[in-house]
Amino acid sequence: MADIIRKNAAPRVTIADVARHAGVSKATVSRFLNHRDTLLSPEISERVAAAVEALSYTPSPMAQALKRGRSRLVGLVVADITNPYSVAVLSGAEQACRRAGFLMMLFNLGNDRERESVGLRILSSYQVEGFILNTMGLEREAVVTQALQGRPVVLVDRLRQGMDVDFVSLDNQQAIGMCVRHLTESGYGEFLLVTEPLDGISSRQERVAAFEALQGVRGKWMETRPDDHAGLVDALRALRRQARRPPALIAGNAVVTMRIVAAAAELGWQLGRDIGLVGIDDTLWAPYVGPGISAVAQPTDALGALAAQCLIERMEGLDTAARAIRLPGTLVARGSTRLA
């Protein structure tokens, strides 16, 4: 009874083991791994390959990161992982990263704006080579910049004051224009854009700005909060009462859409007939709520993939001016914008 085998004893097989097994030096194995093509005698190469196979050796990314100073890690910071939009984008980004040989480290803020710099710092300490950010963006710019450690960044959906970096998002102007045009063509004549509190969040601001900039459109906009259900109900009632032409609502995102649906239900209104509704962000349930909710679908996969691609280019050294990529949405018309 020699020695006790510890549970979970999974002695990592290292480059040294491979070298021993192949009867060569560690350096040779490392060369085989990193410069397979050049600098290699066929016979030795064969031996090393066999040893790697036999021991099913995998290099330690940790050690590699330590040595190279590069980790093949990308940090993703998300305001709220519970938000399907964020998840959809993240999913697209993850695929693109993976294809490029990067692994994504995810940090979820759980809507806690104070945690942003913490997240950045932690991710930084893991030597992530770049960041994809989709956050509230309300921490002081200085502390964020400091936590970033000069690494490349791409912003998704939400711009930040004073950060001159790549940016990827829905073309909000196009989206809002499309909504209004669709509503107009469907026979509605007065509009109310409902958004979550602007709170300095660029995508919300852009949607409002695009709405206000529209020529010849009778429209107002308002903010709504989760706890102010009554306020929303009142606003809808007022809109319909004062309207001379059939009124319609534009929801700034899916959460607002949901709130509006609840308010309309409370008023006993039928969407489409009593009031029009089109929301930004299409969802799985949209077809089945009431008469179906019309919505602008965001190209989330493409957004994620583009964000990743921008970042990867930067990480590989691209040093041109910051880019802003805006992708058009797609309108899906359903019953909530049918007057008849």
Next chain:
Amino acid sequence: MADIIRKNAAPRVTIADVARHAGVSKATVSRFLNHRDTLLSPEISERVAAAVEALSYTPSPMAQALKRGRSRLVGLVVADITNPYSVAVLSGAEQACRRAGFLMMLFNLGNDRERESVGLRILSSYQVEGFILNTMGLEREAVVTQALQGRPVVLVDRLRQGMDVDFVSLDNQQAIGMCVRHLTESGYGEFLLVTEPLDGISSRQERVAAFEALQGVRGKWMETRPDDHAGLVDALRALRRQARRPPALIAGNAVVTMRIVAAAAELGWQLGRDIGLVGIDDTLWAPYVGPGISAVAQPTDALGALAAQCLIERMEGLDTAARAIRLPGTLVARGSTRLA
């Protein structure tokens, strides 16, 4: 014009820098970091603290992991990040991990069952100390076990053949029992449980088994696939035609619920009155679809937190028999189970 400042030059501040700044050895700094309380002369301690502060030093978790063989990392493998259930659980788990000082590395399979062992292996190579698994679980047990490298594991929602590890999930038996009782009390008398293809997935199997085991219940069950919309419609039609008492459906999860809603809409049936429906998994949209969809809400946060807790205990050495934790769901009654 001395030297060119490279962009992104963020020379990491190391323990050596701190040591130099404080006029002590690296070992001392390390001790300050790890055994602050003991082993320290107050005066030196002060100096080191100051230096750490001044340079805003953060240890490199990579280097630490390499040295200690422990990373403070937990690997989470998810079948499909797009699934709100998975996200809800993951969110709960992440919080618990964070509180315990662990960071979560996420690996999404994108429903690709071949990628499971790849994910495990990658996560393993990053020295994660344990795994939380919510996967299809269809890869050969041997390769999974091998990829696990003997690290602690906790399974969420889905059991695996031959893996004797901690397990956390909804109490499916209770949930199904509750559904049937609720339907019965609401006046329905014949039942059809609709589930996604069992495919060896334990939670689905358990729900079916629980349903079949119910005494004195007139019920059948069926599988449904995304592409077999027509089959589902036919099944509903048959159910209603043959039923002597008002029939009702039980949906195995939210995806199935959605499909049933679509089928009922196509048939022009009103949920509740023409056919009852209760689904497992409550969702944000459930109140607003048709007359509102009755559903069993899973305690996702608690499930995630418990999974994390189990894992943490194991990582800290707990070596008791594998535990199975099953939490009860909560039924939320809405219009889809109101006959009147």
Next chain:
DNA sequence: TTGTATGCGTTATCAC
């Protein structure tokens, strides 16, 4: 109580 030296698993710089 503090400093010196070694090694974690790699890669890169030198010699040979």
Next chain:
DNA sequence: GTGATAACGCATACAA
């Protein structure tokens, strides 16, 4: 072409 060897940032056994 290939093999020693140093270094990446850190923690610890050992010496002082």
